[in-house]
Amino acid sequence: MNSAKEFWNGIIDELLTLEQPLTINKFDQEGNPIPGIGESGVFYRSIGEYHGQIGDWRASIPNGQRGIHALEYKDFYKLHIDKYDPKKNPTGHLLHDSPGTLILMFLSILFLVPLLRKRRMPPLF
Helix, strand or coil, X not given: CCCHHHHHHHHHHHHHHHCCCEEXXXXXXXXXXXXXXXHCCCCEEECCCCCCCCEEEEEECCCCCCEEEXXXXXXXXXXXXXXXXXXXXXXXXXXXHCHHHHHHHHHHHHHHHHHHHHHHCCCCC
């Protein structure tokens, strides 16, 4: 079988060719495990909006702004292309690929700042 790096680079090539999300089973048709995504050297651990996954993985696409996001579930991976790789353009990623996270961050700041001011700052009047 191909090395983990070759296997996952092939999956990325397929994803970029199809330009639509892919689901990859963790076991092939004979029931053998596919190479682990973490062993590929292509993907790195990451975080993402929660959709029931047990892990998130990302890979950068050379010569561009896009990135690959893999959501790991018990028996399969779901991969899609992000318009902006969070390592290359974190602001673009939040605005276009993860606006829910941006909204949550904004609301958290709105909620936390008044609490911190109450506890740490002396009264102004």
